[in-house]
Structures are given as C-alpha cells and as structure tokens.
Amino acid sequence: MKKLFSFMLIAVFALTACSSPKSLVKVKDGVLQPIETEVPVRPAGQKHVLGLTTPKMDVVRVGFIGLGMRGPGAVDRFTHIPGVEIKALCDLHPERVEKTQKILERNNFPRATGYSGSEDAWKAMCERDDIDLIYIVTDWKRHAPMAIYAMEHGKHVAVEVPGAMTLDEIWNIINTAERTQKHCMMLENCVYDFFELTTLNMLQKGVFGEVLYAEGAYIHQLEDFWGAYEADWRLKYNREFRGDVYATHGMGPACQALDIHRGDKMNYLVAMDSKPISIPAFIERTTGEKVTDFQNGQLTMTMIRTEKGRTIQIQHDVATPRPYSRLYNVAGTKGYASKYPVQNYAVQGEQLDATVTPNHEDLNAHSFVSREVRESLMKKYKHPIHVELEEQAKKVGGHGGMDFIMDYRLVYCLQNGLPLDMDVYDLAEWSCLAELTRISLENNSAPVAIPDFTRGYWNTTKGYRHAFAK
Numbered sequence: 001m002k003k004l005f006s007f008m009l010i011a012v013f014a015l016t017a018c019s020s021p022k023s024l025v026k027v028k029d030g031v032l033q034p035i036e037t038e039v040p041v042r043p044a045g046q047k048h049v050l051g052l053t054t055p056k057m058d059v060v061r062v063g064f065i066g067l068g069m070r071g072p073g074a075v076d077r078f079t080h081i082p083g084v085e086i087k088a089l090c091d092l093h094p095e096r097v098e099k100t101q102k103i104l105e106r107n108n109f110p111r112a113t114g115y116s117g118s119e120d121a122w123k124a125m126c127e128r129d130d131i132d133l134i135y136i137v138t139d140w141k142r143h144a145p146m147a148i149y150a151m152e153h154g155k156h157v158a159v160e161v162p163g164a165m166t167l168d169e170i171w172n173i174i175n176t177a178e179r180t181q182k183h184c185m186m187l188e189n190c191v192y193d194f195f196e197l198t199t200l201n202m203l204q205k206g207v208f209g210e211v212l213y214a215e216g217a218y219i220h221q222l223e224d225f226w227g228a229y230e231a232d233w234r235l236k237y238n239r240e241f242r243g244d245v246y247a248t249h250g251m252g253p254a255c256q257a258l259d260i261h262r263g264d265k266m267n268y269l270v271a272m273d274s275k276p277i278s279i280p281a282f283i284e285r286t287t288g289e290k291v292t293d294f295q296n297g298q299l300t301m302t303m304i305r306t307e308k309g310r311t312i313q314i315q316h317d318v319a320t321p322r323p324y325s326r327l328y329n330v331a332g333t334k335g336y337a338s339k340y341p342v343q344n345y346a347v348q349g350e351q352l353d354a355t356v357t358p359n360h361e362d363l364n365a366h367s368f369v370s371r372e373v374r375e376s377l378m379k380k381y382k383h384p385i386h387v388e389l390e391e392q393a394k395k396v397g398g399h400g401g402m403d404f405i406m407d408y409r410l411v412y413c414l415q416n417g418l419p420l421d422m423d424v425y426d427l428a429e430w431s432c433l434a435e436l437t438r439i440s441l442e443n444n445s446a447p448v449a450i451p452d453f454t455r456g457y458w459n460t461t462k463g464y465r466h467a468f469a470k
C-alpha cells in the first residue's frame, strides 16, 4: 500500500512537471531538446554585415568614452598609430579627462574636446559630424546603449569586452549594425596574443590536422582589483548575475580556431558552476556584510557543441587564488597546442619537415616538442601581422603588445576599406554566454540553443582570414 502510494505520488509529480506550461525544457522523440531563445526576424530590406567594407579613410577621427583604468591606455596607444586624429575624450569625471589630455600633450597631439560632468555627456560627442569612430571603454551595462546610439549617429564603433550582456542587447546591436551598415567591433585583444596568432596560422596551414576542439578561459582572481572599479560595477554585476559573465577572452581565440560563422556554427551549450564562496567571504572580510545573495559561481564551466560535431570548453573563475590562465588548448587529429601554464606544441612528425627539425621522423604527439623545435615552429609560422608589428607592439605595450596590435589592425582596416578582423556576429557569439549559460544553470545544466546570429549566413564565408591591403 505504502509502495503504491509512493508510485502514485511520483506519477502525479512527473505529470505535473511535464505538463507545466512554464517548462522551458522540451522532449522530442524521447530526446531532450535545447532550450530555444527568441530569434527576431531580420527586418525586410535589412542586409547582413558579413565582410562589411566601408570607403577608405586617410585619417580615422576618434572619440573615446570611459577613461578609468583601461581607457587612458587605449588613448596612448592610438597616438602611436599613423593617420589618427583624437577628437574627443569623455568620462563622468572631468579630472580623468584632464589626466588623459596630458597623454595627448606628452605625445605631441593637440588637446581633444572634453566631455564630462553628466551621465549623458557622451551623446553630444556621438552627435558630432567630424568623428568616424567611437571607442567605448565603460562598464558592461553601458556598452550596448552607447554602441547603438553611436551607430545610429553614423559612427563606427569599437567596444570593450563583453560587447553586450543580454540577448536583447545583442540583437539590438546586430539590427543597428545591419540597418546602418556600420562596423561594430568588440575589442577582444586576446586573439592577437603571440602564441594564439602563431597557432592560428599553424592550424590554418593544417599542421594540427583537422581541428576538433578548443578550450579557453578567464581565470584571474580579482581581489586586488574589486575596489578600483567605478562605483563597484564589476563586483555588483557578479553579485547579481549567475553564469559566465566574462567569456570573450576564452571564446575569441577558440572560435577563430574553429571558423565559427565562417563554415561552422555553435549549436548549443550546457553550463555548470561551483557554489560561490571566496567573493562573498571577501565582501564580508572587507565590509563586514554577510552576503547571502551572491549569484556568480566560484567556477563556471561551459561546453559547446558545433554543427560540425566539434566542441569548445570555456571556464570563468575570478574568485579562486590560483595562477592566471586563459587555458587556450587547441587539439586536432595530428597535434595539440597549449598555452598555460607553459606554452608548447605536440605534433606528429609527418606534419613537420626539416626546416623545423631534422629529426622530424622521430617525433610523435605523446609529449611536447623540445624548446628548439618550438622556437623553430614559432619562427616558421609567425603570423604576417606579427612579422609587421611585433617590434613596435612590444615597445608600445598593452598586455605585452596585443592591445596595440588590436588597435592598429582596427585603424588599418578602416583606412584601407577592408573588413575588420572581428565583426558584429563575433561580438554576439562571444558575448552571448552571459545570458545563455545563466539559462542553462537555472535549468539544472539543460542544453540551451545558441542562435545563429547571422540569421542564415554562417556558412557563406569559407574559413576565418585577416584582410590585407594589396
């Protein structure tokens, strides 16, 4: 009798659970289906911006919004790029604008028009007709409204990472870029780091065989930084939102390695997180507040499966005392690249020739190659962008040079009327984890569909390539 009652209870519960109108999870032919989010229809007459080019510009006239920890470095880097005019500087705080004017002065640039003092001062800057590019370095919640307003006022946009935090923001950015036919590039610097770009060149030349998976991460304990962000925006965001809120440093290099929306596309993800401990404890230690509502996991892990049956694994941990890492592991059928903790390659001998190592026949991928072979590989496959810019990039700096290369390439492509290295769909794909992982986590790690942000054109471009002027 007791058994029968328990069975009935389970049956009633199962029926209620299955028929709940609120359930996002669907089963078809006995197979769990990824949770779908709404994909807005592309408005009639609106064109995609894949491979977008705009008329060449001799001079790129730029205005910067956000001069906190990161912004002034960008202004400094721009003074080292030929064919640039810095027209305007904007921050909530006038003293930050003034401090950045000193950078211009030091580098023999004329003073720029300063905007500050109110939340909306940046709008007047976007409304000017003598600026080509608005460069946004504010906190995450302000990225999308600023990018959209700038494009609506005829400007190209470069926006810091993540480009947007919600799917609504992402679709609004895409629709605005498509409607205005303006560039909107997310400033993902890690795709230009030396190991990543060399490895990309190697895998594009087939050294690793068929690439099957890539791993990336943002693992960086932020205890030393929390107090430094304007009005505590970053800690507040992590407190409020569960999910991988800062995925782009891992996603960028992984997606380029897998030609995402250039021959492959991400179909769905699943996410799982560990309970948050270190950051709530940090808040209690430093403020006395006992935190019970902290949302962001200690470690958030995401797994993604692509249309071509390949995978991406991404991690986010800004809480744990452990060494900085972006993982960056890429594996193919003939070899493997790994950046952290020690950068190296493992490659099957037949993939190499005597220009790399005279003993290539003895090589197998069971262990990493020797230092000599690694150096020889990195020399042979040095990316053309690094051949041109490495020396100057290391002098100007910015995360070891990758920030300068990113800015230089942005200006170079605009000047030469070329497609930018990263388009608005990259921004969407690399930023969408913030909301999609939250949905997965809130549904016991259920699979969540990753929209095709190109809305039908993911297989039009064949392979990821950087553009160069002839």
Ligand SMILES: NC(=O)c1ccc[n+]([C@@H]2O[C@H](COP(=O)([O-])OP(=O)(O)OC[C@H]3O[C@@H](n4cnc5c(N)ncnc54)[C@H](O)[C@@H]3O)[C@@H](O)[C@H]2O)c1
Pocket: 065, 066, 067, 068, 069, 070, 071, 090, 091, 092, 093, 096, 118, 119, 120, 121, 122, 137, 138, 139, 140, 142, 160, 161, 162, 187, 188, 189, 228, 229, 230, 231, 399
């Ligand atoms: N790519 C990287 O390696 C990297 C590194 C650090 C930061 N970032 C990104 O850069 C952005 C900024 O980070 P940060 O560390 O400089 O933060 P921050 O808090 O130090 O700076 C943000 C600045 O934006 C200004 N601001 C805010 N609202 C404004 C408004 N309405 N008008 C004008 N100015 C406004 C603030 O006054 C502040 O000076 C973030 O998106 C962050 O993720 C990227």
